Amino acid sequence: MEQVTLGLIGGGTVGGGVFQALQRNGALLSSRTGSTFHVAKVVVRTLEKPRPVPIPARLLSTNWRSVVEDPTISLVVELMGGTTTARQVIRRALELGKPVVTANKALLSAHGEELFALALKHRTNLYYEASVAGGIPIIKVLRESLIGNRITHLYGILNGTCNYILTRMKLEGLEFQDVLDEAQRLGYAEADPSLDIDGHDAAHKAGILASLAHGFWIRPEQIATSGIRGITRMDIQFAGQLGYTIKLLAKVKQIEPGAGAKARCRVQVSVSPTLIPNDHVLAGVNHVFNAVFVRGDVAGDTLFYGRGAGQDATASAVLSDLADAAVDLRNGLQSRIPPFVSHERNGGVLPLAQAVSPYYVRLSVIDKPGTLAKIAALLGRAKIGISSVIQPEGHVGESVPLILMIHDAPHAAMARALAQIGRLSVVRAPTVMIPVEHF
Ligand SMILES: NC(=O)c1ccc[n+]([C@@H]2O[C@H](COP(=O)([O-])OP(=O)(O)OC[C@H]3O[C@@H](n4cnc5c(N)ncnc54)[C@H](OP(=O)(O)O)[C@@H]3O)[C@@H](O)[C@H]2O)c1
Structure with missing residues (x-):
């Protein structure tokens, strides 16, 4: 049997998990x-650090360069995270023609285009199954299993921390900050949670999936991103009354090209809290679980569900890449399937302003006659239709929530109309606007 000699760059949560999983299932992987x-080596920052997964001291090194450049290392596995040293590690390995496995979504999101181009140039492969949705094998699904489909729609619940918070807010009637505080105490959320709760982590993953599905590189700044900080218990309860569940949802939609030879494929890519009908399968994806719903023009609807992070789930994704890399190394396959198949080289991302959606709107208004009429008039002037209204009974002269469900409307028109409404003297707090998805 041929041996693949690994340099693990990173021996933390994922690196330790891969080390352990190879001890447990290495023989199985070999037989398959x-x-x-x-x-051969595991690169860490601090040699003496106690590690939940023990790694023999003789394997540890703090010098990534010597490991990557060691001619006996045939496969580099980058599990250190970050976008500076990790970028250097991957660049150096690829320049040496060595295949690389990475779980680093932040790095791929920021520099993926450069790294995949480098892999092509040096006739080697960059594998990244663990970078999106942990244990769910979604990269392989998009790259290989659904290769014969145009991906018209892709929806993902891609951040376990946000999904955990929103699930507990819904099931236990809690406020956002209370759940976040507890999640941080229990170690489920980072001390600085902004990457997760402001939607950036989900946007990194959405960008990778969108690029893979549509064959042209989608940059993070092209992804309209908003997080869950502004979601209140009240929004979750009103959404529930209307038959919806709020989830942080990544959306990748192909917009039908217009007629004409120069028509371009346009894709809408966004991450935002979204109202999902309670009878849709994604509304039932709870706690830390992730799910990706993919609609292909040939396959129809498919759903992938599982643990989106954590030591074992992520290690499983890395093992899948190790297996692919071993087979490719043995067969001398470079770029077995080009990473971003250039079927839509001429593609573009639809600006958020042009995206059309139904919306949930929560206003905080003074309870007095004529308030609703003023608001409805401003929306009417902008050609925005209201499909339903909830106004809980309040006390005249006091501030009360006013919930409007809006028919399909362009984002830009909504933003303009809500800015005008926000200037009315009866409106007492910033307005909340959340898209609704009917799949
Ligand atoms: N954790 C998850 O559930 C998960 C899921 C999917 C993807 N990922 C991705 O997987 C990657 C690793 O995440 P993780 O959770 O395993 O991180 P982690 O627990 O912080 O581990 C990072 C490892 O890299 C080492 N390291 C960091 N910087 C280094 C440097 N400059 N030189 C040498 N060694 C260095 C650390 O050394 P020390 O041990 O000495 O500190 C540690 O062993 C990230 O890209 C992350 O986004 C993680």
């Missing part, structure tokens, strides 16, 4: 792939 996997 026909290659053996030998971890």
Whole structure:
């Protein structure tokens, strides 16, 4: 059997998990792939640090360069995270023609285009199954299993921390900050949670999936991103009354090209809190679980569900890449399937302003006669239709919530109309506007 000699760059949560999983299932992986996997070195920052998964001291190194450049290392596995040293690690490995496995969504989101181009130039492969949705094998699904489909719609619940918070807010009637505080105490949320709760982590993953599905690189700044900080218990309760559940949803939609030879494929990519009908399968994806719903023009609807992060789930995704890399190394396959198949080279991202959606709107208004009429008049002037209204009974002269469900409307028109409404003297707090998805 051929041996694949691994340099693990990172021996933390995921690196430790991969080390452990190889001890547990290395023989199984060998019997299935026909290659053996030998971890020659594990690069860490601090040699003496106590590690939940023990790694023999003789394997540890703090010098990533010497490991990556070691001619006996045939596969580099980048599990250190971050976008500076990790970028150097991957660049150096690819320049040496060595295949690389990475779980680093932040790095791929920021520099993926450059790294995939480098892999092509040096006739080697960059594998990244663990970068999106942990244990759900969604990269392989998009790259290989659904290769014969145009992906018209892709929806993802891609951030476990946000999904955990929103689930507890809904099931236990809690406020956002209370759940976040507890999640931080229990170690489910980072001390600085902004990457997760402001939607950036989900946007990194959405960008990778969108680029893979549509064959042209989608940059993070092209992804309209908003997080869940502004979602209140009240929004979750009103959404529930209307038959919806609020989730942080990544959306990738192909917009039908217009007629004409120069028509371009346009894709809408966004991450935002979204009202999902309670009878849709994604509304039932709870706690830390992730799910990706993919609609292909041939396959129809498909759904992938599982743990989106964590040591074992992420290690499973890395093992899948190790297996692919071993088979490709043995067969001398470079870019077995080009990473971003250029079927839509001429594609573009639809600006958020042009996106059309139904909306949930929560206003905080003074309870007095004529308030609703003023608001409805401003919306009417902007050609925005109201499909339903909830106004809980309040006390005249006091501030009360006013919930409006809005028919399909362009984002830009909504933003303009709500800015005008916000200037009315009867409106007492910033307005909340959340898209609704009918799939
Ligand atoms: N954790 C998850 O559930 C999960 C899920 C999907 C993807 N990912 C991705 O997987 C990657 C790793 O995440 P993780 O949670 O395993 O991180 P982690 O627990 O912080 O581990 C990082 C490892 O890299 C080492 N390291 C960091 N900077 C280094 C440097 N400059 N030189 C040498 N070693 C360095 C650390 O050394 P020390 O051990 O000495 O500190 C540690 O062993 C990230 O890109 C992350 O986004 C993680």
